[in-house]
Amino acid sequence: MGIFGFGAKKERERAGQEAPRQAEAQHGAQAGEAGQEEKKGLFSRLFQGLSKTRANVAGRVDELVEATEKIDDDFYEDLVDILIMSDMGVRTSDRVIEELKARVQAQRITDARKAREILKDILKETMNTPRKPLKWPMVMLVVGVNGVGKTTTIGKLAMRFKDARHSVVLAAADTFRAAAADQLEIWAQRAQVPIVRHAEGADPAAVVFDGIKKAQSAEADLLIVDTAGRLHNKKNLMEELRKISRVITREYPQAEVRTLLVIDATTGQNGLAQAREFSEVADVSGIVLTKLDGTAKGGIAVAIMDELKLPVLYIGVGEQIEDLQAFDAGAFVDAIF
Numbered sequence: 001m002g003i004f005g006f007g008a009k010k011e012r013e014r015a016g017q018e019a020p021r022q023a024e025a026q027h028g029a030q031a032g033e034a035g036q037e038e039k040k041g042l043f044s045r046l047f048q049g050l051s052k053t054r055a056n057v058a059g060r061v062d063e064l065v066e067a068t069e070k071i072d073d074d075f076y077e078d079l080v081d082i083l084i085m086s087d088m089g090v091r092t093s094d095r096v097i098e099e100l101k102a103r104v105q106a107q108r109i110t111d112a113r114k115a116r117e118i119l120k121d122i123l124k125e126t127m128n129t130p131r132k133p134l135k136w137p138m139v140m141l142v143v144g145v146n147g148v149g150k151t152t153t154i155g156k157l158a159m160r161f162k163d164a165r166h167s168v169v170l171a172a173a174d175t176f177r178a179a180a181a182d183q184l185e186i187w188a189q190r191a192q193v194p195i196v197r198h199a200e201g202a203d204p205a206a207v208v209f210d211g212i213k214k215a216q217s218a219e220a221d222l223l224i225v226d227t228a229g230r231l232h233n234k235k236n237l238m239e240e241l242r243k244i245s246r247v248i249t250r251e252y253p254q255a256e257v258r259t260l261l262v263i264d265a266t267t268g269q270n271g272l273a274q275a276r277e278f279s280e281v282a283d284v285s286g287i288v289l290t291k292l293d294g295t296a297k298g299g300i301a302v303a304i305m306d307e308l309k310l311p312v313l314y315i316g317v318g319e320q321i322e323d324l325q326a327f328d329a330g331a332f333v334d335a336i337f
Protein backbone atom coordinates (compact mmCIF):
# COMPACT_ATOMS: atom_id res chain seq x y z
CA MET A 1 0.00 0.00 0.00
CA GLY A 2 1.11 3.53 -0.62
CA ILE A 3 2.22 4.77 -4.02
CA PHE A 4 5.46 5.74 -2.50
CA GLY A 5 4.42 4.42 0.84
CA PHE A 6 6.62 1.35 0.54
CA GLY A 7 4.10 -1.35 -0.15
CA ALA A 8 6.37 -4.33 -0.90
CA LYS A 9 7.63 -6.38 2.00
CA LYS A 10 11.21 -5.99 0.84
CA GLU A 11 10.67 -2.27 0.91
CA ARG A 12 9.50 -2.30 4.47
CA GLU A 13 12.45 -4.30 5.55
CA ARG A 14 14.79 -1.92 3.87
CA ALA A 15 13.15 1.19 5.12
CA GLY A 16 10.92 0.17 7.98
CA GLN A 17 10.66 3.76 9.15
CA GLU A 18 8.87 4.68 5.97
CA ALA A 19 6.05 2.23 6.17
CA PRO A 20 2.83 3.95 7.11
CA ARG A 21 1.32 2.34 10.14
CA GLN A 22 -1.78 1.26 8.31
CA ALA A 23 0.30 -0.53 5.71
CA GLU A 24 2.03 -2.41 8.48
CA ALA A 25 -1.21 -3.30 10.11
CA GLN A 26 -2.57 -4.57 6.84
CA HIS A 27 0.44 -6.66 6.04
CA GLY A 28 0.82 -7.79 9.60
CA ALA A 29 4.45 -6.72 9.73
CA GLN A 30 6.07 -6.43 13.11
CA ALA A 31 8.42 -3.51 13.52
CA GLY A 32 11.50 -4.35 15.56
CA GLU A 33 12.56 -2.35 18.57
CA ALA A 34 14.83 -0.16 16.50
CA GLY A 35 11.96 0.37 14.09
CA GLN A 36 9.71 1.41 16.96
CA GLU A 37 12.28 3.92 18.18
CA GLU A 38 12.65 5.36 14.72
CA LYS A 39 8.92 5.53 14.39
CA LYS A 40 8.62 7.43 17.65
CA GLY A 41 11.29 9.80 16.37
CA LEU A 42 9.43 10.29 13.13
CA PHE A 43 6.14 10.86 14.88
CA SER A 44 7.70 13.41 17.19
CA ARG A 45 9.06 15.30 14.16
CA LEU A 46 5.62 15.15 12.60
CA PHE A 47 4.05 16.26 15.89
CA GLN A 48 6.50 19.14 16.15
CA GLY A 49 6.14 20.08 12.49
CA LEU A 50 2.38 20.26 12.81
CA SER A 51 2.36 22.26 16.05
CA LYS A 52 0.88 25.38 14.47
CA THR A 53 -1.97 23.44 12.92
CA ARG A 54 -2.49 21.54 16.15
CA ALA A 55 -2.83 24.77 18.13
CA ASN A 56 -5.32 25.97 15.55
CA VAL A 57 -7.36 22.77 15.35
CA ALA A 58 -6.98 20.74 18.56
CA GLY A 59 -6.66 23.89 20.64
CA ARG A 60 -9.99 25.23 19.46
CA VAL A 61 -11.77 21.90 19.35
CA ASP A 62 -10.72 21.16 22.93
CA GLU A 63 -12.01 24.52 24.08
CA LEU A 64 -15.29 23.89 22.35
CA VAL A 65 -15.62 20.36 23.72
CA GLU A 66 -14.90 21.58 27.25
CA ALA A 67 -17.52 24.30 26.93
CA THR A 68 -20.17 21.99 25.46
CA GLU A 69 -22.77 20.53 27.77
CA LYS A 70 -25.12 19.44 25.06
CA ILE A 71 -24.41 18.57 21.46
CA ASP A 72 -26.61 20.94 19.49
CA ASP A 73 -26.58 22.98 16.27
CA ASP A 74 -24.28 25.57 17.82
CA PHE A 75 -21.74 22.87 18.56
CA TYR A 76 -21.73 21.73 14.93
CA GLU A 77 -21.59 25.29 13.63
CA ASP A 78 -18.60 26.08 15.80
CA LEU A 79 -16.90 22.88 14.66
CA VAL A 80 -17.45 23.70 10.99
CA ASP A 81 -15.89 27.12 11.58
CA ILE A 82 -12.82 25.55 13.15
CA LEU A 83 -12.37 23.18 10.22
CA ILE A 84 -12.80 25.96 7.68
CA MET A 85 -10.30 28.11 9.55
CA SER A 86 -7.78 25.29 9.24
CA ASP A 87 -8.19 25.50 5.45
CA MET A 88 -10.17 22.33 5.06
CA GLY A 89 -12.41 24.15 2.63
CA VAL A 90 -16.13 24.84 2.98
CA ARG A 91 -17.31 21.83 1.02
CA THR A 92 -15.10 19.32 2.80
CA SER A 93 -15.81 20.82 6.22
CA ASP A 94 -19.57 20.70 5.63
CA ARG A 95 -19.42 17.14 4.42
CA VAL A 96 -17.31 16.01 7.38
CA ILE A 97 -19.66 17.65 9.88
CA GLU A 98 -22.77 16.20 8.19
CA GLU A 99 -21.20 12.78 8.51
CA LEU A 100 -20.37 13.47 12.15
CA LYS A 101 -23.96 14.51 12.83
CA ALA A 102 -25.27 11.32 11.24
CA ARG A 103 -22.98 9.11 13.31
CA VAL A 104 -23.60 10.99 16.55
CA GLN A 105 -27.35 10.60 16.04
CA ALA A 106 -27.16 6.97 14.99
CA GLN A 107 -25.02 6.09 17.99
CA ARG A 108 -27.04 8.34 20.35
CA ILE A 109 -23.89 10.08 21.54
CA THR A 110 -24.32 12.88 24.04
CA ASP A 111 -20.74 13.38 25.16
CA ALA A 112 -18.84 15.98 23.11
CA ARG A 113 -15.58 14.18 23.82
CA LYS A 114 -16.91 11.10 22.07
CA ALA A 115 -18.00 13.24 19.14
CA ARG A 116 -14.44 14.54 18.96
CA GLU A 117 -13.15 10.98 18.56
CA ILE A 118 -15.65 10.26 15.81
CA LEU A 119 -14.57 13.42 14.05
CA LYS A 120 -11.00 12.10 14.07
CA ASP A 121 -12.16 8.80 12.57
CA ILE A 122 -14.01 10.58 9.80
CA LEU A 123 -10.97 12.69 8.95
CA LYS A 124 -8.77 9.61 8.82
CA GLU A 125 -11.22 7.89 6.50
CA THR A 126 -11.44 10.98 4.29
CA MET A 127 -7.68 10.94 3.81
CA ASN A 128 -7.42 7.26 3.08
CA THR A 129 -7.23 7.81 -0.67
CA PRO A 130 -6.00 4.70 -2.47
CA ARG A 131 -2.45 4.77 -3.79
CA LYS A 132 -0.50 2.66 -6.19
CA PRO A 133 2.37 0.52 -5.00
CA LEU A 134 5.94 1.28 -6.01
CA LYS A 135 7.13 -0.36 -9.19
CA TRP A 136 10.61 -0.39 -10.68
CA PRO A 137 12.09 1.03 -12.75
CA MET A 138 10.28 4.23 -12.07
CA VAL A 139 10.42 7.80 -13.33
CA MET A 140 9.19 10.45 -10.93
CA LEU A 141 8.35 13.66 -12.66
CA VAL A 142 8.28 16.42 -10.07
CA VAL A 143 6.15 19.42 -11.01
CA GLY A 144 4.73 22.49 -9.32
CA VAL A 145 4.85 26.28 -9.43
CA ASN A 146 8.06 28.04 -8.45
CA GLY A 147 9.30 28.07 -4.91
CA VAL A 148 7.01 25.34 -3.58
CA GLY A 149 9.92 23.05 -2.68
CA LYS A 150 10.41 20.79 -5.70
CA THR A 151 14.19 20.68 -5.70
CA THR A 152 14.44 20.26 -1.93
CA THR A 153 11.87 17.46 -2.05
CA ILE A 154 13.82 15.70 -4.81
CA GLY A 155 16.99 15.93 -2.76
CA LYS A 156 15.23 14.41 0.24
CA LEU A 157 13.60 11.70 -1.86
CA ALA A 158 16.94 10.82 -3.45
CA MET A 159 18.44 10.36 0.00
CA ARG A 160 15.55 8.27 1.25
CA PHE A 161 15.57 5.90 -1.69
CA LYS A 162 19.34 5.72 -1.67
CA ASP A 163 19.21 4.84 2.04
CA ALA A 164 16.68 2.15 1.15
CA ARG A 165 19.34 0.77 -1.22
CA HIS A 166 17.78 1.86 -4.44
CA SER A 167 19.91 3.24 -7.21
CA VAL A 168 18.75 6.72 -8.10
CA VAL A 169 19.56 9.11 -10.95
CA LEU A 170 18.58 12.79 -10.96
CA ALA A 171 17.79 14.82 -14.06
CA ALA A 172 17.96 18.62 -13.84
CA ALA A 173 15.25 19.41 -16.36
CA ASP A 174 14.66 22.81 -14.79
CA THR A 175 16.93 24.55 -17.26
CA PHE A 176 15.24 27.87 -16.74
CA ARG A 177 18.12 29.13 -14.64
CA ALA A 178 21.61 27.76 -14.00
CA ALA A 179 21.17 27.99 -10.23
CA ALA A 180 18.43 25.36 -10.36
CA ALA A 181 20.81 22.66 -11.60
CA ASP A 182 23.47 23.83 -9.14
CA GLN A 183 21.01 23.42 -6.29
CA LEU A 184 20.07 19.93 -7.46
CA GLU A 185 23.73 19.06 -7.86
CA ILE A 186 24.36 19.85 -4.20
CA TRP A 187 21.64 17.39 -3.26
CA ALA A 188 23.04 14.80 -5.67
CA GLN A 189 26.41 15.10 -3.95
CA ARG A 190 24.86 14.84 -0.53
CA ALA A 191 22.90 11.74 -1.50
CA GLN A 192 25.78 10.46 -3.61
CA VAL A 193 23.67 9.81 -6.64
CA PRO A 194 24.50 10.67 -10.26
CA ILE A 195 22.96 13.74 -11.86
CA VAL A 196 22.43 14.66 -15.50
CA ARG A 197 22.46 18.35 -16.32
CA HIS A 198 22.76 20.55 -19.37
CA ALA A 199 23.50 24.23 -19.81
CA GLU A 200 21.03 26.92 -18.81
CA GLY A 201 18.28 27.31 -21.38
CA ALA A 202 18.75 23.81 -22.80
CA ASP A 203 15.76 21.74 -23.89
CA PRO A 204 14.33 20.02 -20.78
CA ALA A 205 13.27 17.02 -22.86
CA ALA A 206 16.89 16.56 -23.96
CA VAL A 207 17.95 16.48 -20.31
CA VAL A 208 15.29 13.85 -19.64
CA PHE A 209 16.54 11.86 -22.65
CA ASP A 210 20.07 11.82 -21.22
CA GLY A 211 18.72 11.04 -17.77
CA ILE A 212 16.95 7.99 -19.17
CA LYS A 213 20.11 6.80 -20.91
CA LYS A 214 22.01 7.20 -17.67
CA ALA A 215 19.33 5.38 -15.66
CA GLN A 216 19.27 2.56 -18.21
CA SER A 217 23.04 2.09 -18.34
CA ALA A 218 23.24 2.17 -14.55
CA GLU A 219 20.17 -0.11 -14.29
CA ALA A 220 18.81 2.39 -11.82
CA ASP A 221 15.52 1.83 -10.00
CA LEU A 222 14.54 5.44 -10.00
CA LEU A 223 14.98 8.49 -12.18
CA ILE A 224 13.76 11.70 -10.55
CA VAL A 225 13.18 14.66 -12.85
CA ASP A 226 13.23 18.25 -11.60
CA THR A 227 11.15 20.62 -13.73
CA ALA A 228 10.80 24.39 -13.96
CA GLY A 229 7.89 26.01 -12.21
CA ARG A 230 8.34 29.23 -14.07
CA LEU A 231 6.56 28.49 -17.30
CA HIS A 232 4.62 31.51 -18.39
CA ASN A 233 1.30 29.95 -19.06
CA LYS A 234 -0.66 26.78 -19.10
CA LYS A 235 0.01 26.19 -22.79
CA ASN A 236 3.80 26.29 -22.34
CA LEU A 237 3.57 24.02 -19.36
CA MET A 238 1.40 21.58 -21.21
CA GLU A 239 3.74 21.53 -24.21
CA GLU A 240 6.77 20.96 -22.08
CA LEU A 241 5.24 18.19 -19.99
CA ARG A 242 3.92 16.54 -23.12
CA LYS A 243 7.32 16.65 -24.74
CA ILE A 244 8.95 15.14 -21.66
CA SER A 245 6.28 12.44 -21.47
CA ARG A 246 6.79 11.57 -25.13
CA VAL A 247 10.51 11.10 -24.58
CA ILE A 248 9.87 8.84 -21.59
CA THR A 249 7.27 6.73 -23.42
CA ARG A 250 9.52 6.35 -26.44
CA GLU A 251 12.85 5.77 -24.71
CA TYR A 252 11.84 4.09 -21.50
CA PRO A 253 8.61 2.19 -22.14
CA GLN A 254 9.23 -0.28 -19.34
CA ALA A 255 9.37 2.47 -16.72
CA GLU A 256 6.48 3.25 -14.41
CA VAL A 257 5.86 6.98 -14.63
CA ARG A 258 4.54 8.95 -11.67
CA THR A 259 3.90 12.65 -11.67
CA LEU A 260 4.27 14.22 -8.26
CA LEU A 261 2.75 17.64 -7.81
CA VAL A 262 4.42 19.68 -5.10
CA ILE A 263 2.21 22.14 -3.23
CA ASP A 264 3.26 24.65 -0.61
CA ALA A 265 0.83 24.28 2.31
CA THR A 266 1.32 27.91 3.33
CA THR A 267 -0.45 29.02 0.14
CA GLY A 268 -3.70 27.56 1.44
CA GLN A 269 -6.67 27.41 -0.90
CA ASN A 270 -4.47 28.73 -3.68
CA GLY A 271 -2.63 25.43 -3.50
CA LEU A 272 -5.90 23.66 -4.16
CA ALA A 273 -6.40 25.82 -7.24
CA GLN A 274 -2.88 24.92 -8.42
CA ALA A 275 -3.60 21.25 -7.97
CA ARG A 276 -6.71 21.62 -10.11
CA GLU A 277 -4.82 23.42 -12.86
CA PHE A 278 -1.99 20.92 -12.97
CA SER A 279 -4.43 18.04 -13.00
CA GLU A 280 -5.82 19.49 -16.22
CA VAL A 281 -2.47 19.41 -18.00
CA ALA A 282 -0.75 16.44 -16.39
CA ASP A 283 -1.75 13.04 -15.15
CA VAL A 284 -0.95 13.80 -11.52
CA SER A 285 -0.38 10.64 -9.47
CA GLY A 286 -0.16 12.32 -6.12
CA ILE A 287 0.74 15.35 -4.06
CA VAL A 288 3.74 16.32 -1.99
CA LEU A 289 2.56 18.90 0.53
CA THR A 290 5.51 20.95 1.78
CA LYS A 291 6.07 23.57 4.50
CA LEU A 292 3.33 22.27 6.78
CA ASP A 293 5.58 23.39 9.64
CA GLY A 294 5.08 26.98 8.52
CA THR A 295 1.31 27.07 8.64
CA ALA A 296 -1.57 26.73 11.09
CA LYS A 297 -3.72 25.67 8.17
CA GLY A 298 -2.67 22.07 7.62
CA GLY A 299 -6.32 21.21 6.99
CA ILE A 300 -5.52 21.82 3.34
CA ALA A 301 -4.30 18.20 3.25
CA VAL A 302 -7.85 17.03 3.93
CA ALA A 303 -9.32 19.36 1.31
CA ILE A 304 -6.90 18.14 -1.36
CA MET A 305 -7.77 14.52 -0.79
CA ASP A 306 -11.48 15.05 -0.39
CA GLU A 307 -12.02 17.45 -3.27
CA LEU A 308 -9.47 16.28 -5.80
CA LYS A 309 -9.37 12.62 -4.85
CA LEU A 310 -5.61 12.79 -5.20
CA PRO A 311 -3.51 11.08 -2.55
CA VAL A 312 -1.04 13.13 -0.52
CA LEU A 313 2.02 10.91 -0.78
CA TYR A 314 4.57 12.89 1.16
CA ILE A 315 4.50 15.83 3.49
CA GLY A 316 7.25 18.27 4.39
CA VAL A 317 7.27 19.35 8.02
CA GLY A 318 10.65 21.08 8.08
CA GLU A 319 13.90 21.49 6.26
CA GLN A 320 15.73 18.40 7.52
CA ILE A 321 15.84 15.19 5.55
CA GLU A 322 13.65 13.35 8.10
CA ASP A 323 11.12 16.10 7.72
CA LEU A 324 9.93 14.73 4.41
CA GLN A 325 7.65 11.94 5.53
CA ALA A 326 5.55 9.33 3.78
CA PHE A 327 2.01 10.48 4.46
CA ASP A 328 0.04 8.46 6.94
CA ALA A 329 -3.54 9.61 7.53
CA GLY A 330 -3.70 8.12 11.03
CA ALA A 331 -0.48 9.75 12.21
CA PHE A 332 -1.45 13.03 10.58
CA VAL A 333 -4.80 13.26 12.33
CA ASP A 334 -3.29 12.12 15.63
CA ALA A 335 -0.69 14.87 15.30
CA ILE A 336 -3.21 17.65 14.78
CA PHE A 337 -5.63 16.52 17.49
Ligand SMILES: Nc1nc2c(ncn2[C@@H]2O[C@H](COP(=O)(O)OP(=O)(O)OP(=O)(O)O)[C@@H](O)[C@H]2O)c(=O)[nH]1
Binds near residue numbers: 147151153174315
Ligand atom coordinates in the same frame (compact mmCIF):
# COMPACT_ATOMS: atom_id res chain seq x y z
N1 LIG B 1 10.04 25.05 6.42
C1 LIG B 1 10.09 24.31 5.32
N2 LIG B 1 10.73 24.77 4.25
C2 LIG B 1 10.75 24.02 3.14
C3 LIG B 1 10.10 22.76 3.06
N3 LIG B 1 10.29 22.27 1.82
C4 LIG B 1 11.03 23.17 1.15
N4 LIG B 1 11.31 24.24 1.92
C5 LIG B 1 12.06 25.46 1.57
O1 LIG B 1 11.41 26.14 0.50
C6 LIG B 1 12.34 26.89 -0.27
C7 LIG B 1 12.13 26.63 -1.76
O2 LIG B 1 12.48 25.30 -2.04
P1 LIG B 1 12.97 24.80 -3.47
O3 LIG B 1 13.21 23.36 -3.33
O4 LIG B 1 14.07 25.63 -3.98
O5 LIG B 1 11.67 25.07 -4.33
P2 LIG B 1 11.45 24.84 -5.91
O6 LIG B 1 10.04 24.47 -6.10
O7 LIG B 1 12.48 23.93 -6.44
O8 LIG B 1 11.70 26.32 -6.44
P3 LIG B 1 12.02 26.79 -7.97
O9 LIG B 1 13.07 25.89 -8.51
O10 LIG B 1 12.50 28.18 -7.78
O11 LIG B 1 10.74 26.71 -8.70
C8 LIG B 1 13.72 26.46 0.25
O12 LIG B 1 14.22 27.45 1.10
C9 LIG B 1 13.44 25.19 1.03
O13 LIG B 1 14.36 24.96 2.07
C10 LIG B 1 9.40 22.31 4.23
O14 LIG B 1 8.77 21.23 4.29
N5 LIG B 1 9.42 23.12 5.32
Ligand SMILES: [Mg+2]
Binds near residue numbers: 150174226
Ligand atom coordinates in the same frame (compact mmCIF):
# COMPACT_ATOMS: atom_id res chain seq x y z
MG1 LIG C 1 13.84 24.13 -7.99
